[in-house]
Amino acid sequence: MKIALAQLNYFIGDFKGNIDKIISSIKKAKNQGADLVIFSELSVSGYPAQDFLEFDDFIIKCDNAVKSIAKECDGIAAVIGSPSFNKNNKGKRLLNSAFFLADGKILSIANKALMPNYDIFDEYRYFEPAKDFNIIKFKDKKIALTICEDLWAEDDRPLYPLNPMEELIKQNPDFIINIAASPFSFNQAKKRKEILVKNSKKYHLPLFYVNHVGAQTEILFDGGSLVINEQGKIIDEFEYFKEDFRIYDTNNLNDISNKNNPAEKIQLIHDALIMGISNYFQKLNFKKAILGLSGGIDSAVTLVLAAKALGNKNLKAILLPSEFSSDHSVNDAVALAENLNVDYNIISIKDIYNASNKTLKPYFNNLPFNIAEENLQARIRGLLLMAFSNKYGYILLNTSNKSEAAVGYGTLYGDMCGGLSVLGDVYKTDVFKLAKFINKEKEIIPNNTINKPPSAELRPNQKDSDSLPDYDILDKILYNYIELHKGPEHIINLGFDENIVRKVLKLVNINEYKRRQTPPILRVSSKAFGMGRRMPVVAKYLL
């Protein structure tokens, strides 16, 4: 049997677009002699459609899409994913279904049994888990059709009450299909491959794995679809961060050498962020981005990534020096813009700052310069950038990094403005690594930007290290707290100073109010701020 795998970039709720994309791949597969073509989980709706799934109208549109795609399955079969109504009078309203389409109709349906409901996942919010399992017979083959998490049942510490493959294997399938929407994080591809290989080995079956690719707001899908033979050997691996389409003969699953191993962490983050920016703009039908270029490393790296994603001609950099900005900051920012051939303007915030201080003077009673005036500068920058955005239709890119977002080192409605946060899931120490990665062939980001001590430049001679521990210490503490969920005692026992640890954890917790108001953050780690980390604003833990 010849099987095609279509790794595509869907768009949530764009039924026409998703249908066209799927049908076009069905035709391509048929033209190339495939018997079956496989698409990823919830391909018809896009993933995650979140609470759109609560609208009957949305599900009816999915149903209709499935029917119209089925009609195209003439002389070829297809597996597509779609939410569907749970027709049983029990349990959640919906099922997460894999439709096996053949002969112009729905031949069979397999429903997902294991519903991830952690981190960014909310599947048990919508979907009733399947409780019975049947292999699908097609031509001379018996197929175990599974959906993403269905293969993630773990034997040693089972999260779920059952293991779908243990049921399906009793029916002697010839191979496994797994359709997935498995989001990227820099350590996920490795883990995913291990799990899938483990399944192939355990059940002695070939496995065809089709993943989503592309960005859905903050959630990035890296693709990396796989074909694994019955010995558990990966015989082919799809492109990362790109659509891809390949065909295999089940009778002849030879090792194909165009494998595409996922790269190292920093390269993965780099590629993922570029896809994230690019898809955000494409899908929203925007072309042009603007950002504030400070001469610091965060806005520098953001600008380079945006230039790679959108093209340098679609960017506008605004330098917004204040009286506390150093000359080298402006020079470094100009050098970068010129290296990238990006249009830039230098606009002083002085007049607006002076007018603001004059307006406030009668009410501020000669109180000393403090955080109010510091934030005022950042907010005037936000105000000017948003004025450009509103006047010319630029989308403002937010340049805050994860370390800052964690400890609240940023001004709400100031440098925290923007439509999309590019680096909000990248710790400062990794931002430095990204800068060096970008510069590995030539100096694009001025070395001075990389080498000088980080500073917000909102008061004379300010340095980040006045308020925060060194980033290599801070980031390790944050990683232990945020990614690993370690408490203060554990982190102190790792050898960090107790006062610093307690201060950092407290800063993380009290600054939840700021993070609630930040733009969507492109998720590249296993625990990003945003939908995968849900915290009350009002709480007293570790304060």
Place this chain on the structure above:
Amino acid sequence: MKIALAQLNYFIGDFKGNIDKIISSIKKAKNQGADLVIFSELSVSGYPAQDFLEFDDFIIKCDNAVKSIAKECDGIAAVIGSPSFNKNNKGKRLLNSAFFLADGKILSIANKALMPNYDIFDEYRYFEPAKDFNIIKFKDKKIALTICEDLWAEDDRPLYPLNPMEELIKQNPDFIINIAASPFSFNQAKKRKEILVKNSKKYHLPLFYVNHVGAQTEILFDGGSLVINEQGKIIDEFEYFKEDFRIYDTNNLNDISNKNNPAEKIQLIHDALIMGISNYFQKLNFKKAILGLSGGIDSAVTLVLAAKALGNKNLKAILLPSEFSSDHSVNDAVALAENLNVDYNIISIKDIYNASNKTLKPYFNNLPFNIAEENLQARIRGLLLMAFSNKYGYILLNTSNKSEAAVGYGTLYGDMCGGLSVLGDVYKTDVFKLAKFINKEKEIIPNNTINKPPSAELRPNQKDSDSLPDYDILDKILYNYIELHKGPEHIINLGFDENIVRKVLKLVNINEYKRRQTPPILRVSSKAFGMGRRMPVVAKYLL
């Protein structure tokens, strides 16, 4: 047996505070001769603790709290709620437990079986559902100890695979205890009473129901704990929006006439918002609020509610007229501030606006006045209010209503700034009703504020009705879409103009990016923007 019910306001993660509060009620109950005192669901941790539950350190602190409370149960028993580790090597890491404490130790544990995982609820994210059920024997009584949703199994369309009471009833309990954290919405108390009465009647058992009270960021708990006799008659009903404590004799469950029926919708919203503001400030240890007072109805109602919550002496109103503000707006705002005896300043935004335009002029190439300049005014107001906030420690109250938030009729980083959104879950038509409710005894909010056509006053002669359908039409369309999840065809079939319906639904969907960056919104309806309504920013549904 004498049973005390303690309806208390907990604070998430404030273990010391929650323990002290619980122990103090245990002592009070004991002094008053009670055999047993009942506290609400997850009383030890506060609810919803969200992802703090993922920290072992947090759960260990809960464990220790339970142990230290148990030690106080000498001569009296207590039921408290706490998360606990799932010691079974299967399923989710935690259980949502009710601890029955007596003789200085944990006598028995009942675990929650039905995990709400819809709207604001994420319980299946953390908790493994209980699968076996045992009544608790205490003194001469057999007790069916259940937790909140456990009594919400519905017979006609079961959401869950089992019904805990059907198991417990087999063991012949004498009465039911239900400990809850059932959040307020203006129609929830009625539904809750129906469900609880139905349980009492079905099983012919008395029911002691103890709910949370108080606000946890945006989630409001109204209390209204209940005692129901075995005929399903409500014999006592606790205070709404206040802590309360009462004692009953199980052998003598007479109808008590100090019942406290929940009020009508507008009064409920009014009372709930006041508690929401008040608790937000108390728990964060802030006293003073600031807001921009425009002369319009939203900021007027917000100021009145804040004055009731925080006291007029803790408020600062800033009037920020622009060249497009009408005289009556300023007069109406001044009249309100004076009616409430709230400190106010009138600060012109003109100088900053002119300086901003001058700064931008070289880049705006004489392009006509548009949304950029409109938003500039709103953002200058945000900037000035935040400067006051930073200089003096005021928390800025956001004054946007739900209708505006729905269709994106507001300026991000402008009038959408704030630490807490007071009216973000109240449709404009209900804001008018709130204003009339506030004025029912005397004219606090100037009638002119209530009667004039709503306007943002950001360009000459602007009215909301230039851009939006009349609010009585808009709000009905929004209610059908947001609360009832109806699609466009259904809403059009109700008799609304097709173009208006499609335009409104599109506005709701494309403005998700703004709502992602709004402050927490006090939840008073069954579907508020925020954690209970999760939507992708990038999507094409109904566009």
